Amino acid sequence: MKSGKGRKGQESRKRLLKAAANEFSLHGFHDTKVSTIVKRAGLTQPSFYLYFQSKDAIFEELMTDFRSHLKKLTKSFRLEQGINQEDVSKRVLAAVETVFQFLAADPDLTRIGFFLNPDAKQVKSDLAMALKENLEAEQQLGYFRFGLEMDTVAECLIGMIEHLTDFYLLTGKKDPASLAVQVVDLMMRGLLPGQASETE
Amino acid sequence: MKSGKGRKGQESRKRLLKAAANEFSLHGFHDTKVSTIVKRAGLTQPSFYLYFQSKDAIFEELMTDFRSHLKKLTKSFRLEQGINQEDVSKRVLAAVETVFQFLAADPDLTRIGFFLNPDAKQVKSDLAMALKENLEAEQQLGYFRFGLEMDTVAECLIGMIEHLTDFYLLTGKKDPASLAVQVVDLMMRGLLPGQASETE
Amino acid sequence: MKSGKGRKGQESRKRLLKAAANEFSLHGFHDTKVSTIVKRAGLTQPSFYLYFQSKDAIFEELMTDFRSHLKKLTKSFRLEQGINQEDVSKRVLAAVETVFQFLAADPDLTRIGFFLNPDAKQVKSDLAMALKENLEAEQQLGYFRFGLEMDTVAECLIGMIEHLTDFYLLTGKKDPASLAVQVVDLMMRGLLPGQASETE
Amino acid sequence: MKSGKGRKGQESRKRLLKAAANEFSLHGFHDTKVSTIVKRAGLTQPSFYLYFQSKDAIFEELMTDFRSHLKKLTKSFRLEQGINQEDVSKRVLAAVETVFQFLAADPDLTRIGFFLNPDAKQVKSDLAMALKENLEAEQQLGYFRFGLEMDTVAECLIGMIEHLTDFYLLTGKKDPASLAVQVVDLMMRGLLPGQASETE
DNA sequence: GATGAATGAGTCTTCATTCAT
DNA sequence: TATGAATGAAGACTCATTCAT
Numbered sequence: 001m002k003s004g005k006g007r008k009g010q011e012s013r014k015r016l017l018k019a020a021a022n023e024f025s026l027h028g029f030h031d032t033k034v035s036t037i038v039k040r041a042g043l044t045q046p047s048f049y050l051y052f053q054s055k056d057a058i059f060e061e062l063m064t065d066f067r068s069h070l071k072k073l074t075k076s077f078r079l080e081q082g083i084n085q086e087d088v089s090k091r092v093l094a095a096v097e098t099v100f101q102f103l104a105a106d107p108d109l110t111r112i113g114f115f116l117n118p119d120a121k122q123v124k125s126d127l128a129m130a131l132k133e134n135l136e137a138e139q140q141l142g143y144f145r146f147g148l149e150m151d152t153v154a155e156c157l158i159g160m161i162e163h164l165t166d167f168y169l170l171t172g173k174k175d176p177a178s179l180a181v182q183v184v185d186l187m188m189r190g191l192l193p194g195q196a197s198e199t200e
Numbered sequence: 201m202k203s204g205k206g207r208k209g210q211e212s213r214k215r216l217l218k219a220a221a222n223e224f225s226l227h228g229f230h231d232t233k234v235s236t237i238v239k240r241a242g243l244t245q246p247s248f249y250l251y252f253q254s255k256d257a258i259f260e261e262l263m264t265d266f267r268s269h270l271k272k273l274t275k276s277f278r279l280e281q282g283i284n285q286e287d288v289s290k291r292v293l294a295a296v297e298t299v300f301q302f303l304a305a306d307p308d309l310t311r312i313g314f315f316l317n318p319d320a321k322q323v324k325s326d327l328a329m330a331l332k333e334n335l336e337a338e339q340q341l342g343y344f345r346f347g348l349e350m351d352t353v354a355e356c357l358i359g360m361i362e363h364l365t366d367f368y369l370l371t372g373k374k375d376p377a378s379l380a381v382q383v384v385d386l387m388m389r390g391l392l393p394g395q396a397s398e399t400e
Numbered sequence: 401m402k403s404g405k406g407r408k409g410q411e412s413r414k415r416l417l418k419a420a421a422n423e424f425s426l427h428g429f430h431d432t433k434v435s436t437i438v439k440r441a442g443l444t445q446p447s448f449y450l451y452f453q454s455k456d457a458i459f460e461e462l463m464t465d466f467r468s469h470l471k472k473l474t475k476s477f478r479l480e481q482g483i484n485q486e487d488v489s490k491r492v493l494a495a496v497e498t499v500f501q502f503l504a505a506d507p508d509l510t511r512i513g514f515f516l517n518p519d520a521k522q523v524k525s526d527l528a529m530a531l532k533e534n535l536e537a538e539q540q541l542g543y544f545r546f547g548l549e550m551d552t553v554a555e556c557l558i559g560m561i562e563h564l565t566d567f568y569l570l571t572g573k574k575d576p577a578s579l580a581v582q583v584v585d586l587m588m589r590g591l592l593p594g595q596a597s598e599t600e
Numbered sequence: 601m602k603s604g605k606g607r608k609g610q611e612s613r614k615r616l617l618k619a620a621a622n623e624f625s626l627h628g629f630h631d632t633k634v635s636t637i638v639k640r641a642g643l644t645q646p647s648f649y650l651y652f653q654s655k656d657a658i659f660e661e662l663m664t665d666f667r668s669h670l671k672k673l674t675k676s677f678r679l680e681q682g683i684n685q686e687d688v689s690k691r692v693l694a695a696v697e698t699v700f701q702f703l704a705a706d707p708d709l710t711r712i713g714f715f716l717n718p719d720a721k722q723v724k725s726d727l728a729m730a731l732k733e734n735l736e737a738e739q740q741l742g743y744f745r746f747g748l749e750m751d752t753v754a755e756c757l758i759g760m761i762e763h764l765t766d767f768y769l770l771t772g773k774k775d776p777a778s779l780a781v782q783v784v785d786l787m788m789r790g791l792l793p794g795q796a797s798e799t800e
Numbered sequence: 801g802a803t804g805a806a807t808g809a810g811t812c813t814t815c816a817t818t819c820a821t
Numbered sequence: 822t823a824t825g826a827a828t829g830a831a832g833a834c835t836c837a838t839t840c841a842t
Contacts, residue, residue: 006801008801009801012801012802030228030229030230030231031230033835033836033837034836034837034838035836035837043802043803044802044803044804045803045837045838045839046802046803046804046838046839046840047801047802047803048837048838049837049838049839050801050802054837054838055836055837055838089392121366121367124363124367125367135391142393143392143393144391144392144393145389145391145392145393146393147385148382148385148386148391149382152364152368152379152382153382153386153391155360155363155364155367155368156360156363156364156382156383156386158363159359159360159361159362159363159364160356160359160360161359162359162362162363163324163355163356163358163359163362163363164352164355164356164359166321167321167324167325167355168352168355179352182348182349182352182353182356183356185347185348186348186353186356186387186390187386187390187391188390188391188392189345189390189392190386190387190388190389190390190391191335191344191345191348191353191387191388191390192289192343192344192345192388192389193342193343193344193345193346205825206824206825206826208825208826209825209826212826212827233810233811233812234811234812234813235811235812243827243828244827244828244829245812245813245828246813246814246815246827246828246829247826247827247828248813249812249813249814250826250827254812254813255811255812255813406822408822409822412822412823430628430629430630430631431630433814433815433816434815434816434817435815435816443823443824444823444824444825445816445817445818445824446817446818446819446823446824446825447822447823447824448816448817449816449817449818450822450823454816454817455815455816455817489792521766521767524763524767525767535791542793543792543793544791544792544793545789545791545792545793546793547785548782548785548786548791549782552764552768552779552782553782553786553791555760555763555764555767555768556760556763556764556782556783556786558763559759559760559761559762559763559764560756560759560760561759562759562762562763563724563755563756563758563759563762563763564752564755564756564759566721567721567724567725567755568752568755579752582748582749582752582753582756583756585747585748586748586753586756586787586790587786587790587791588790588791588792589745589790589792590786590787590788590789590790590791591735591744591745591748591753591787591788591790592689592743592744592745592788592789593742593743593744593745593746605804606803606804606805608804608805609804609805612805612806633831633832633833634832634833634834635832635833643806643807644806644807644808645807645833645834646806646807646808646834646835646836647805647806647807648834649833649834649835650805650806654833654834655832655833655834
């Protein structure tokens with residue numbers, strides 16, 4: 001069942017993953033047929049089972065791919081923490097932009113791991129945790145006002161990122177950089193006027 | 201299709217809708233079987249087709265229900281606008297809480313209309329529009345700082361609401377009131393310290 | 401089960417028969433739904449079973465109607481036989497025209513009894529028998545040439561009548577009289593030239 | 601749908617067609633179940649859909665088969681025309697016998713294409729046209745008497761052929777040759793005595 | 801490494817028919 | 822005389838998956 005050690009096999013496998021990712025992303029899990037994936041990969045149905053145990057299995061592999069990529073990202077956050085002495089806003093901005101960039105990198109995978117995945121909530125929760133840790137640390141340092149529950153704040157951030165990704169990023173309407181700027185500006189200073197200026 | 205004019209019929213129809221809403225909400229469209237819906241409603245399969253043309257049809261009816269309820273809500277926003285002379289934050293707080301209350305009122309319907317619905321993006325977009333209009337109006341009156349693109353802000357708000365609903369509200373972890381407070385506090389004043397206090 | 405003695409009942413029954421005849425005639429037995437018949441008769445499904453035991457039953461009743469009407473016709477042939485002293489061709493012409501007239505009288509019933517009926521072959525066979533008897537009698541009298549198997553001839557006649565009915569009569573393209581003339585002319589004198597003229 | 605390029609597939613396909621033809625011929629379209637066809641072909645239901653898109657599709661394929669065979673036949677008529685200088689009656693006899701032979705060759709297909717087919721009328725009409733052309737040509741040459749509308753005559757011939765096929769041929773009661781002789785004798789000389797003899 | 805052929809299991813849907821009122 | 826409500830029974834079709842080559 002784990003054939004495909006040769007070059008040709010590896011390539012067939014990749015074509016299947018690519019086709020599957022796009023189909024899942026476009027039509028969701030149920031409305032994606034193995035027959036379609038296979039056709040798009042220029043193979044026949046039995047070949048599919050040469051590389052993947054089941055339709056579920058290939059979907060899971062894609063979800064896992066997304067997740068492991070995401071894990072790397074969250075690790076990088078932890079490393080950053082404290083190292084950087086520059087302005088908080090800039091650091092947060094950089095972080096948020098990095099997230100958007102990551103989510104824009106492979107739209108199909110993002111849709112699968114972030115929206116189609118039945119455990120998407122968990123995935124987002126993991127990301128939220130990472131953010132929360134940073135946020136709380138900065139809060140301890142006095143960079144953020146007290147009286148804010150940072151876990152809820154983190155979930156809010158996730159919510160914004162999630163929705164803007166769905167609405168602006170994956171549709172190509174806006175790019176990671178500009179989205180990051182707006183989100184962070186709003187998050188930092190809020191809606192009300194008379195706030196501390198960005199440069200202050 | 202047009203059966204069920206009598207009381208008994210109407211009740212069977214409602215039972216079907218209720219059961220369907222819950223099943224869809226729990227398992228999604230494809231993994232919800234007509235046979236299950238029907239069983240839960242204490243009927244047999246053919247009866248289902250006495251009241252709905254197809255499985256798709258009942259799903260659509262539920263989505264439409266959600267949408268029309270939501271439309272009423274958005275209308276009420278427009279009416280409010282400008283009438284109320286009290287503090288902006290309070291007004292926004294009331295609006296957001298109303299939205300959370302609405303979304304918490306019928307969890308199954310919310311999950312269907314807000315998360316399962318293939319056109320959920322559109323639905324949310326409609327809600328975002330309504331919010332945006334109010335936000336822009338307030339912005340013109342000087343209540344909100346300039347330099348913020350209110351449509352993006354509205355989408356951010358939607359993102360937060362959406363995610364918090366999924367994460368805290370529909371899971372029963374938090375209630376509409378407390379969520380509203382936190383969201384609005386964050387939205388109004390932002391993360392940075394030294395902002396205008398709420399009461400100021 | 402045999403309700404419907406009152407006037408209103410009788411009328412409902414007739415409306416059902418009429419609607420059924422037309423539906424069967426247009427769409428055949430299987431593609432005719434009881435629900436449609438009933439709708440066209442302005443009644444509901446249970447009412448149907450007030451007047452007929454089943455869908456098969458109403459179809460059979462219609463076939464029987466056709467058959468009994470046809471039986472009267474064939475009887476009239478036997479009576480005619482020998483009584484009439486006029487020219488043979490005229491007698492045959494009259495007979496054939498009568499048949500066409502009968503078949504044109506109630507197109508729906510004709511289609512049911514003559515074309516849709518699984519036992520149509522039998523029905524036609526009965527008609528063929530009646531014709532055959534007359535033909536053989538006339539043959540004995542020397543009006544028709546010998547060397548013709550009259551049962552086959554009768555079946556030929558039936559075939560012509562059947563097909564012309566389907567093709568010209570029920571579609572309104574030709575009328576009984578003209579069809580009869582052509583059929584009889586052909587049957588009497590054949591295709592070859594130099595035959596005894598009709599008037600001779 | 602496009603499966604079955606190999607030998608085995610082609611054979612399964614043929615078995616399905618054969619079984620279907622017989623079932624349709626015996627029970628008609630509606631009372632023929634895919635499950636039965638498949639059983640008779642030694643396959644399971646899904647395999648059916650490997651070769652045919654639907655129950656309708658296989659029925660249509662059978663009708664088309666019949667039609668295309670028939671088309672070849674009618675073409676051969678046109679070629680014959682005028683080439684042959686022998687006696688007209690013999691030519692007509694040969695033609696009619698050919699038709700009967702064709703209709704007797706594959707009884708199931710004949711029943712489907714000639715009797716069950718909803719467009720049977722059209723099919724017969726096509727055949728009638730071919731006959732008509734020949735008849736009119738011969739009529740122009742003086743072989744047939746004038747005063748006969750050849751399209752009606754053709755339809756009459758079709759009617760006879762149709763009915764005798766149903767009644768004698770497909771039931772095995774008579775063979776193509778003897779039926780042809782009788783039909784042609786009747787058609788040529790008619791019923792009345794004192795006509796030109798066949799050999800004259 | 802790949803495919804032609806086949807299938808088990810399941811789901812939606814339809815329709816004639818009946819029960820209680 | 823008639824109907825609102827409900828159902829038993831059955832059939833077409835789909836799809837992920839496997840066997841043999």
